[in-house]
Amino acid sequence: xxxxxxxxxxxxxxxxxxxxxxxxxxxxxxxxxxxxxxxxxxxxxxxxxxxxxxxxxxxxxxxxxxxxxxxxxxxxxxxxxxxxxxxxxxxxxxxxxxxxxxxxxxx
Amino acid sequence: xxxxxxxxxxxxxxxxxxxxxxxxxxxxxxxxxxxxxxxxxxxxxxxxxxxxxxxxxxxxxxxxxxxxxxxxxxxxxxxxxxxxxxxxxxxxxxxxxxxxxxxxxxxxxxxxxxxxx
Numbered sequence: 001x002x003x004x005x006x007x008x009x010x011x012x013x014x015x016x017x018x019x020x021x022x023x024x025x026x027x028x029x030x031x032x033x034x035x036x037x038x039x040x041x042x043x044x045x046x047x048x049x050x051x052x053x054x055x056x057x058x059x060x061x062x063x064x065x066x067x068x069x070x071x072x073x074x075x076x077x078x079x080x081x082x083x084x085x086x087x088x089x090x091x092x093x094x095x096x097x098x099x100x101x102x103x104x105x106x107x
Numbered sequence: 108x109x110x111x112x113x114x115x116x117x118x119x120x121x122x123x124x125x126x127x128x129x130x131x132x133x134x135x136x137x138x139x140x141x142x143x144x145x146x147x148x149x150x151x152x153x154x155x156x157x158x159x160x161x162x163x164x165x166x167x168x169x170x171x172x173x174x175x176x177x178x179x180x181x182x183x184x185x186x187x188x189x190x191x192x193x194x195x196x197x198x199x200x201x202x203x204x205x206x207x208x209x210x211x212x213x214x215x216x217x218x219x220x221x222x223x224x
Contacts, residue, residue, distance in 0.1 A: 001168065034210035036152075043201055043214035044152065055212070087152055091209035094165055096142075096154040 006099035012107040019075040021102045023088035028068045032092040035073045039084045109134035111215035125189040129202030140205035143187045145198040192222045
C-alpha cells in the first residue's frame, strides 16, 4: 500500500491566517491526489482533486499544489467555516489510502 | 443532485456479519464506482472497497478476506457485508460515489455501527 503522511496533525490558527497543510506519499503518485474537509459529525467533503483542481462550489481561497510525493493544501485566508479536519487521499494505486488528517483549530 | 443514504443495523454482535445498504437517489448508479469507507471513533478514514455498476469489485487488501460488496442496479443500491466482526470494526460507515479515477465526490451522511454483545 502507498502510505500517506500528513503534517502537522494539529494546527492552531486565527481567522485571516494563511494556512498550509502538507501530505507526503511513500512513493510517487503523480498528481492523483484529493483533499477533503470534514467537520465534526459530518461526512467528508471533496475540496480538491488531481492535486490542484478545485471542486465546483468550493471557495477559491482553497488551493492545492504538488506532484510526485509531496503535496500541499493552502487556505489563503482562514474563515470561521474552515475550522475542520482535512484529509488527503491518493488514487494512484488500486488500493486507495488516506492520510491521517490535519485538524485546524482556533488559536 | 445525487444523494446517498446508508441503512442497516446499528448494533452487531462479535463474530457476526455486518450488513449495510446504500441507496442512491437523484441519479443513476450506472457509469460510476461506488465505495464504502469507515471511520473508527476519533480516528481517520479507511477505504473498505468499491464496486463498479457492472459488478466488478476492488477491496482493501487488509479487509479483503472479510468483505463483499454487491450492487443492485434495479434498486439503485449497493451493499456491504463484513464478516467475523470484532470491536475493532466499530465505526461510522460511509458510502460514496467514486469517480472513474477513484476519488470520492459525493458522500452519504454515514451510519454508526457498534460491535458489541
